[in-house]
Amino acid sequence: AQKITQTQPGMFVQEKEAVTLDCTYDTSDPSYGLFWYKQPSSGEMIFLIYQGSYDQQNATEGRYSLNFQKARKSANLVISASQLGDSAMYFCAYYNFNKFYFGSGTKLNVKP
Amino acid sequence: DSGVTQTPKHLITATGQRVTLRCSPRSGDLSVYWYQQSLDQGLQFLIQYYNGEERAKGNILERFSAQQFPDLHSELNLSSLELGDSALYFCASSVAGGVVNEQFFGPGTRLTVL
Numbered sequence: 741a742q743k744i745t746q747t748q749p750g751m752f753v754q755e756k757e758a759v760t761l762d763c764t765y766d767t768s769d770p771s772y773g774l775f776w777y778k779q780p781s782s783g784e785m786i787f788l789i790y791q792g793s794y795d796q797q798n799a800t801e802g803r804y805s806l807n808f809q810k811a812r813k814s815a816n817l818v819i820s821a822s823q824l825g826d827s828a829m830y831f832c833a834y835y836n837f838n839k840f841y842f843g844s845g846t847k848l849n850v851k852p
Numbered sequence: 853d854s855g856v857t858q859t860p861k862h863l864i865t866a867t868g869q870r871v872t873l874r875c876s877p878r879s880g881d882l883s884v885y886w887y888q889q890s891l892d893q894g895l896q897f898l899i900q901y902y903n904g905e906e907r908a909k910g911n912i913l914e915r916f917s918a919q920q921f922p923d924l925h926s927e928l929n930l931s932s933l934e935l936g937d938s939a940l941y942f943c944a945s946s947v948a949g950g951v952v953n954e955q956f957f958g959p960g961t962r963l964t965v966l
Contacts, residue, residue, distance in 0.1 A: 773952060784854075785942060785957035792953065831895060835952060838908030840885070842895040 743767060744834045746843035753822045754851050760807070761817040761846045763832030769793075773835040774815040776806065779845075780828040788830075791815055822850045855879065856958035858943050864964045870931040873961045875943030877924055883907070883946045884926040885955065886918055890939035901926055933965045 744765045753759040765774070776788040791799045791806045799806040807816040819826055827850045832843040855878035865871055877884050886898040888911075897910035901920035912918075915933075920926040930937060944957045 775955065777957075783940065783962075784959050785944070786854075787955050787957070790953045833895075838900050838952075839910050840887075840897040842897070844894050 743841040744832055744843040746830075746832055746846050748846045749844070750847040750849070752849045752851055753819075755824060756821055758818060758820045759822055759848065761819070761830050761832075761848065763815045763817065763843060765813050765815065765832075765834045767813070767834065767836065769836050771836070774806070774808070775833040775835060775840075776804070776815075776817045777831045777833065778826075778828045779831065785831075789817070819848075824850050824852060826850050854956040854958065856881075856943060856945050856956050858941075858958035858961050860961060861959065862962050862964075864966065865933060866966055867933055867935060869933050869965075870929065871933065871963065873928040873930070873941055873943075873963075875926045875928070875945075875958055877926070877943075877945030878956055881945035881947050881956070882924065883948060883952070884920055884924070885944040885946075886912075886926070886928050887942040887944065888939045889942060889960075890936075893939075898928070930963070935965050938963055938965045 772793045774791045778786045789801045803820045805818045829845045834841045857876045882903045889895045898912040900908040918928045940960045946955045
């Protein structure tokens, strides 16, 4: 079953502006994790940020923050002060019972 | 550099053949995960091992198998290869096997089946 949805195939953002990448998931489980990864054109996968379903506060890692709205089942990634190096594919993933389910990704282009 | 290594980087083979992909996790990580990334299927979780034991199975075909050895490196075996198996295969590792809050990927092995 499809558990994770990224509805934005591609996005543009101006350098130094903030951008939000959407991610929604479908679950009835109370305990799960949500991950975001970055995949530059070079192909490697880079772990960015994690949010646990029981975490009371939104996760933050440097310029990355996760806007977690549990009731809406959304886990949007916010990148502040975009940089040219942020241009990449971004994947959201849902984790439960030792399995990962990935969204289809959002291609972010940062314009100078 | 994530600390996760994968060999080989590229692999070109023919249909019907068998290949082995190798992964060494970060020092101290007990869990290894395998993923397949293809244009039509996207990123798919294949299988997880924790400290030598299989922990979870995802969309792994019966033609594929994996194992994790006592030194914690892992191998993914792909047999009776088909054109559709051409993909980028990632290995990832994490410290824990149950509660996972971070995961580090290797550079991937690009498999081309001709």
